[in-house]
Amino acid sequence: MKEMLGGCCVCSDENGWTDNPLIYCDGPDCEVAVHHGCYGIQEVPEGEWLCAKCTASSSCTNGAQTNGEPNGKIPVRCELCPSSYGALKRTEKHGWAHVICALYIPEVRFGDVHSMDPVILADVPADRFEKICYICAAEGNNEAANIGACMSCNKTGCKRGFHVTCAQQRGLLCEEGGINRNVKYCGYCEHHVRKAAQDPSIKVIPPCRVRGHQQQPTPPSSNNSGHMLVDLLPRPEQVNTVLGLSSQPHPPAPSDEPSSVFSPPLTTSSRSTTASHFPNP
Numbered sequence: 001m002k003e004m005l006g007g008c009c010v011c012s013d014e015n016g017w018t019d020n021p022l023i024y025c026d027g028p029d030c031e032v033a034v035h036h037g038c039y040g041i042q043e044v045p046e047g048e049w050l051c052a053k054c055t056a057s058s059s060c061t062n063g064a065q066t067n068g069e070p071n072g073k074i075p076v077r078c079e080l081c082p083s084s085y086g087a088l089k090r091t092e093k094h095g096w097a098h099v100i101c102a103l104y105i106p107e108v109r110f111g112d113v114h115s116m117d118p119v120i121l122a123d124v125p126a127d128r129f130e131k132i133c134y135i136c137a138a139e140g141n142n143e144a145a146n147i148g149a150c151m152s153c154n155k156t157g158c159k160r161g162f163h164v165t166c167a168q169q170r171g172l173l174c175e176e177g178g179i180n181r182n183v184k185y186c187g188y189c190e191h192h193v194r195k196a197a198q199d200p201s202i203k204v205i206p207p208c209r210v211r212g213h214q215q216q217p218t219p220p221s222s223n224n225s226g227h228m229l230v231d232l233l234p235r236p237e238q239v240n241t242v243l244g245l246s247s248q249p250h251p252p253a254p255s256d257e258p259s260s261v262f263s264p265p266l267t268t269s270s271r272s273t274t275a276s277h278f279p280n281p
Contacts, residue, residue, distance in 0.1 A: 027054025040116030131161035
């Protein structure tokens with residue numbers, strides 16, 4: 001039986017809930033764990049479940065389809081960062097992208113909000129792909145520093161760019177609260193994240209714990225509880241069409257525990273018509 005360790009590859013939370021359980025991929029050597037709402041899983045599986053990457057690998061039947069990779073595995077790398085680990089989805093051109101990268105690169109959107117795929121990269125400007133990840137560069141990995149697209153530090157005037165997954169591993173991703181439960185998905189470089197963490201309207205997301213990879217220390221923060229500020233939802237411009245959403249209220253959490261605010265993205269009321277219920281970029 002696979003050892004179940006580590007939190008969600010998207011939100012980093014290690015907790016699961018009745019309406020939003022934490023699901024582990026049953027693929028060989030796969031370490032993906034996701035909340036069903038964070039990955040767009042339509043129904044909670046009763047038996048074996050495979051992430052998109054492992055599903056694609058299992059459908060390959062010969063070496064030609066896998067570029068000679070052993071055990072039917074296909075070569076996969078996110079088009080927005082150098083990493084091949086984590087919760088990936090297909091792009092509109094049959095490539096791959098992390099769900100977390102899609103959420104934090106503002107111009108990326110999802111073709112279908114229910115399944116959160118495909119990931120559509122057509123509107124990402126060229127200059128994002130021309131930025132250099134300062135984190136990779138600081139580690140001497142210049143080749144990786146030039147791969148993919150970078151988000152920018154949210155501090156006004158700071159020009160540092162970095163891969164979303166590099167920021168995720170170091171606890172640099174944040175949610176900035178706004179009115180009407182809107183949030184802005186953003187991140188700060190290591191120089192500015194400590195000050196940002198003291199702002200009560202900013203939630204610093206803890207580093208994603210990936211088995212087999214070195215975990216970076218979490219920046220000190222009075223707001224860093226491991227829970228995001230609101231339900232994880234694609235931004236309005238990430239969604240092509242949102243129709244027929246159900247209206248299931250989120251169950252209350254026990255009074256002595258933090259509220260479970262990371263519920264399935266399409267089961268809370270009135271999101272098909274009110275854009276303000278979606279996080280803003």
